[in-house]
Amino acid sequence: MTRTRVHGIIFGPQGCGKGTQGQLLSDRYDLPLLGSGDMFRAEIEAQTPLGKIAEEYVARGMLAPDEVVNAIIKKRLKEIATDRGFVLEGYPRNVEQAESLDRLVKINLAIHIKIRDEEAVRRLIGRRQCVHCRSVFHVEAAPSAMAGRCALCGHALIKRDDDQEAVIRQRLIAYHFMTEPMATYYRQRGVLLTVNGEQPIHFLFQELVKKMEKLGFAA
Numbered sequence: 001m002t003r004t005r006v007h008g009i010i011f012g013p014q015g016c017g018k019g020t021q022g023q024l025l026s027d028r029y030d031l032p033l034l035g036s037g038d039m040f041r042a043e044i045e046a047q048t049p050l051g052k053i054a055e056e057y058v059a060r061g062m063l064a065p066d067e068v069v070n071a072i073i074k075k076r077l078k079e080i081a082t083d084r085g086f087v088l089e090g091y092p093r094n095v096e097q098a099e100s101l102d103r104l105v106k107i108n109l110a111i112h113i114k115i116r117d118e119e120a121v122r123r124l125i126g127r128r129q130c131v132h133c134r135s136v137f138h139v140e141a142a143p144s145a146m147a148g149r150c151a152l153c154g155h156a157l158i159k160r161d162d163d164q165e166a167v168i169r170q171r172l173i174a175y176h177f178m179t180e181p182m183a184t185y186y187r188q189r190g191v192l193l194t195v196n197g198e199q200p201i202h203f204l205f206q207e208l209v210k211k212m213e214k215l216g217f218a219a
């Protein structure tokens with residue numbers, strides 16, 4: 001049996017665990033996990049013409065327009081040997097970006113991790129970050145061994161501005177409006193795989209692997 005190479009993306013609302021699942025997937029299937037954030041940072045650091053444009057948006061706390069984002073991902077994907085397959089995380093974020101990506105390389109697996117808004121809020125609101133080493137804890141799921149302080153370096157833990165409830169809810173609204181329609185887009189192309197994000201990490205991963213095997217992706 002020939003192995004089908006994964007040309008995958010993983011998406012879901014903030015707090016659904018897509019970064020963790022992407023990493024597990026990358027390890028098990030020996031696939032590079034490509035984070036759009038890392039691609040962006042690399043481009044900015046290299047101070048390429050595209051990187052300089054991207055930097056201006058980042059400095060203003062704005063999302064770069066689709067043309068800029070698409071161009072950066074396109075450039076980076078070409079530089080990486082994609083013949084091994086890959087999993088993209090953090091891109092695409094809307095149907096227009098998904099279409100642009102499909103023109104570049106046909107996506108054959110779109111993993112959609114679903115969680116309810118209330119669960120996303122509950123998870124994100126409990127996050128605490130160390131002011132010094134930036135380690136992230138969670139008041140319920142991963143509490144620090146030192147109450148209110150970082151277990152690694154002893155500095156104070158704070159709630160980031162990003163993790164305030166009003167900000168989280170705004171982002172969820174944007175997610176439903178902009179990103180979630182990608183589920184329909186990929187379903188119509190027969191490559192959508194939906195998993196329930198409201199279960200422990202390893203159960204979720206088992207569900208994911210089982211469904212991938214059914215689709216013909218062997219580890």
Ligand SMILES: [Zn+2]
Pocket residue numbers: 130131132133134135150151152153154155
């Ligand atoms: Zn720390």
